[in-house]
Amino acid sequence: xxxxxxxxxxxxxxxxxxxxxxxxxxxxxxxxxxxxxxxxxxxxxxxxxxxxxxxxxxxxxxxxxxxxxxxxxxxxxxxxxxxxxxxxxxxxxxxxxxxxxxxxxxxxxxxxxxxxxxxxxxxxxxxxxxxxxxxxxxxxxxxxxxxxxxxxxxxxxxxxxxxxxxxxxxxxxxxxxxxxxxxxxxxxxxxxxxxxxxxxxxxxxxxxxxxxxxxxxxxxxxxxxxxxxxxxxxxxxxxxxxxxxxxxxxxxxxxxxxxxxxxxxxxxxxxxxxxxxxx
Numbered sequence: 494x495x496x497x498x499x500x501x502x503x504x505x506x507x508x509x510x511x512x513x514x515x516x517x518x519x520x521x522x523x524x525x526x527x528x529x530x531x532x533x534x535x536x537x538x539x540x541x542x543x544x545x546x547x548x549x550x551x552x553x554x555x556x557x558x559x560x561x562x563x564x565x566x567x568x569x570x571x572x573x574x575x576x577x578x579x580x581x582x583x584x585x586x587x588x589x590x591x592x593x594x595x596x597x598x599x600x601x602x603x604x605x606x607x608x609x610x611x612x613x614x615x616x617x618x619x620x621x622x623x624x625x626x627x628x629x630x631x632x633x634x635x636x637x638x639x640x641x642x643x644x645x646x647x648x649x650x651x652x653x654x655x656x657x658x659x660x661x662x663x664x665x666x667x668x669x670x671x672x673x674x675x676x677x678x679x680x681x682x683x684x685x686x687x688x689x690x691x692x693x694x695x696x697x698x699x700x701x702x703x704x705x706x707x708x709x710x711x712x713x714x715x716x717x718x719x720x721x722x723x724x725x726x727x728x729x730x731x732x733x734x735x736x737x738x739x740x741x742x743x744x745x746x747x748x749x750x751x752x753x754x755x756x757x758x759x760x761x762x763x764x765x766x767x768x769x770x771x772x
Contacts, residue, residue: 600662600663601659601660602658602661602701602704603657603658603659603700603733604669604697604699604704605632605654605656605696605697605733605736606618606657606669606673606696606697607632607652607653607654607694607697607698608676608677608685608695609653609684609685609688609693610653610771611630611654611739611743612629612743612746612747612770613676613747613770614629614653614654614655614676615627615655615745615747615748616748616758616760616768617672617676618655618657618669619745619748620761620762620763620764621664621668621669621672621762622663622762623659623660623663623668624658624660624664625660627656627657628656628739628744629653629654629655629656629738630654630655630737630739631644631652631737632654632733632736632737633651633652633696633698633731633734634651635649636651637737639651639737644692645692647690647692651692651737652692652694652696653693653739654696654698654736656736657669665707666704666707666708667707670708670711671711673697674715677695679695679726680719680724680725680726680727681727682694682727683727686770694729695727695728695729696728696729696730697728697730698730698734699730699731699733700733708730709730712730745760747769752769752771753771756769
């Protein structure tokens with residue numbers, strides 16, 4: 494039973510006892526009572542009226558003294574901090590619509606980048622301002638649900654890639670392309686650093702035609718900026734295909750799992766610390 498219910502019941506019981514006592518007193522009186530007794534009787538009746546009003550006053554006092562209720566938005570249950578009785582129904586807040594969420598979701602876009610071993614490629618994009626999320630995986634191949642061993646063999650057709658979800662109101666795809674170019678040498682075919690094989694090829698995989706246009710423009714600028722004009726940009730630009738998430742131990746490998754040496758590297762936005770590709 495709640496605190497309010499207990500107070501209300503006690504006050505009601507007190508009023509009933511007072512009425513019974515008053516009735517017994519009046520019954521025992523004789524007809525020839527003097528004026529003083531009548532006055533006393535009226536005062537007693539006044540006191541009973543006070544008793545009858547006690548329940549209402551007591552309830553109002555409890556309501557004023559009740560502790561604040563913990564309020565949680567988005568449809569969470571509101572609970573009384575002092576009442577843990579299972580008989581008391583929870584108060585539920587109405588879910589509030591946050592228009593800013595719709596704007597953020599509307600501005601989020603997805604792109605796939607491949608620039609060698611996906612461990613370090615993921616970290617460089619984790620650090621990029623405006624990037625909402627990253628995950629590593631395999632794409633552009635012919636094998637369904639490939640494993641790391643399948644891709645490592647070079648026979649699956651897949652490339653190690655990073656899926657980047659970014660907020661286009663904060664960072665443009667052109668800016669992300671600059672991050673991409675700065676991470677590897679696109680003039681090296683099927684190679685990035687010491688990693689060799691088709692699974693390490695350079696590539697950007699788009700979702701929309703608008704993205705494709707931005708990517709192709711960036712490729713042309715990169716080609717024009719080459720100091721040696723006989724070199725070729727080997728970056729492939731293709732539409733997205735199924736992206737298969739890599740095994741969990743590959744996810745955030747350098748920033749959260751510490752790489753091969755167990756030393757985590759910073760993924761703070763804007764960080765420019767040198768990246769140890771294998772940890």
